[in-house]
Amino acid sequence: MQFASPDALERARRVKLMLFDVDGVLTDGSLWYGPSGEELKSFHSFDGQGLKMLGSSGVTLALLSGRSSPAVSARAAELGIDHVLQGVAQKGAISESLIRRLGLARESTGYMGDDVVDIPVLARCGFACAPREAPEQVRKRVHYVPAARAGAGAAREVCEYVMRAQGTLERVLGEYLE
């Protein structure tokens, strides 16, 4: 791990809903444009496996993106992510209403975001994470920064950290070992 606040593990232990930003969190931040606008996004198999394991451990998963892209919808469907909020201008308000709708407390919510537009959500959530590539204004406000790069294992590391905090990692990994 790159950084964990003294209370990060305790905060991760309480997470029932984990939200992830998309660009710069599940991707490396690259936006691939063709003639008709944005066309491709590159996700990583390690992160997908982490999201699947975290979901099967009992944590609810959600994506929260300022942009809107069918590539994200396709990836989310494949991973079985329930809540996919795209084209979100005011991330703070939208995350708030999702948390309320699910009947959760803020302390039961985690978020991983990478830029200044994510600060309002990071400030609201019990467990705030950012990738190591995030600007310092963002990194200094979070509880956990994984060692792997965004779009190449950073989200996987967050997922395993939450499962380790909640004591579910060994059981979930066991399912894969037959």
Added chain:
Amino acid sequence: MQFASPDALERARRVKLMLFDVDGVLTDGSLWYGPSGEELKSFHSFDGQGLKMLGSSGVTLALLSGRSSPAVSARAAELGIDHVLQGVAQKGAISESLIRRLGLARESTGYMGDDVVDIPVLARCGFACAPREAPEQVRKRVHYVPAARAGAGAAREVCEYVMRAQGTLERVLGEYLE
């Protein structure tokens, strides 16, 4: 930062128009070809956020590219960049005429370019920038070289440097913190 000349901050303070080359500045220089020629370009979310903030701080933005690509037009439209000059063979002359058309002095203009074809513009502008990947012939002629890689935060760093020089960064960032 990688490099800043002693007068870089003072030069950045005067910038009213900031021009950016595209390939190797807003991208990592990769040119993606398919069967019918160039097809894709990869921009970065950090740079996009930087350009948006610099624009909202009051600086006029322009793109100046030797190549011509609908992917650039799509990205520029999304970011609200007013002046998009593509397919420019003589960058020096074209930048000169844009500066004149906007009624600006050279000292009020900044440019970020990455190769020898950009030297005529870099030589004309008050605040000249290049990415760290630029050849030495280019880097030795500029006032500022950001630490982040081209296509992955280099332009963002230039944008924040200008806003810091002009005392607008805190106000612009504040808008994102609600």
Added chain:
Amino acid sequence: MQFASPDALERARRVKLMLFDVDGVLTDGSLWYGPSGEELKSFHSFDGQGLKMLGSSGVTLALLSGRSSPAVSARAAELGIDHVLQGVAQKGAISESLIRRLGLARESTGYMGDDVVDIPVLARCGFACAPREAPEQVRKRVHYVPAARAGAGAAREVCEYVMRAQGTLERVLGEYLE
């Protein structure tokens, strides 16, 4: 090489069938999504050359992927790989039945995989390999970890290691030197 167990060379010497996972082994793990789902995969010329040489040395080649993609079929056809097993949910069982169908012993089989879903196959094979990017749970169960990155020479290194163990590398390389 990054890591080789004391018996790795002896294990590689016995390999008659070499299986490779695709994502994170023949690619860097990136999954490229467009509007209609996964669209592109990036393989590497070094790995392709390694697979061709290993095949021409007399070792049978197979791909074993949890996902399913026409890009993999196209690449496999080009490289002349005989056995291409895609969309495999239970990798352990499927690899077992391929090994039986080919009338081989487990000790004559090698596998390179990169994530926890690959552990059942790695545990079954005589020569188990993983890329350096694999999680520690995977790496600690294998006999060989090449130095090159996944999707950029890691599989090539495994292929050359097997040929070196079997004393076929010089002859196969000789074919290319005219």
Added chain:
Amino acid sequence: MQFASPDALERARRVKLMLFDVDGVLTDGSLWYGPSGEELKSFHSFDGQGLKMLGSSGVTLALLSGRSSPAVSARAAELGIDHVLQGVAQKGAISESLIRRLGLARESTGYMGDDVVDIPVLARCGFACAPREAPEQVRKRVHYVPAARAGAGAAREVCEYVMRAQGTLERVLGEYLE
């Protein structure tokens, strides 16, 4: 530079025809497959600028690829490369016949290749180059290995090295400085 043999500069001075392999030399070796096979190649603006300058200095340019791709044809046309030989199984024989057709001596020919299939050409040419990523079997047979990575400036460095050896670099660069 990474490596130059004691006679590299003298060898580069004699080059009248410079051949380049494509995959792993003008690209980073990645082969991008979609449903219908290989679809994209990523070239670099630095390399393109180097090829243009070397051509305008008076050296004849050629591409020599074992694969065949319309992306290569499109890129070559844009750069004004005269000789584009694709789908070449026997690179040694084909390069030999091109050299003869152009009425050149072997010592007047340079080649940059990255894998074992390139060794027959590298052995025939007066000035042999390989990228730093090439396997050791290849690198140990060449006169020059540039510092920049393949597909990200390695070919540019070779082009500038030849122009420096021939005393044409300053004149060619001067054309870009207006």
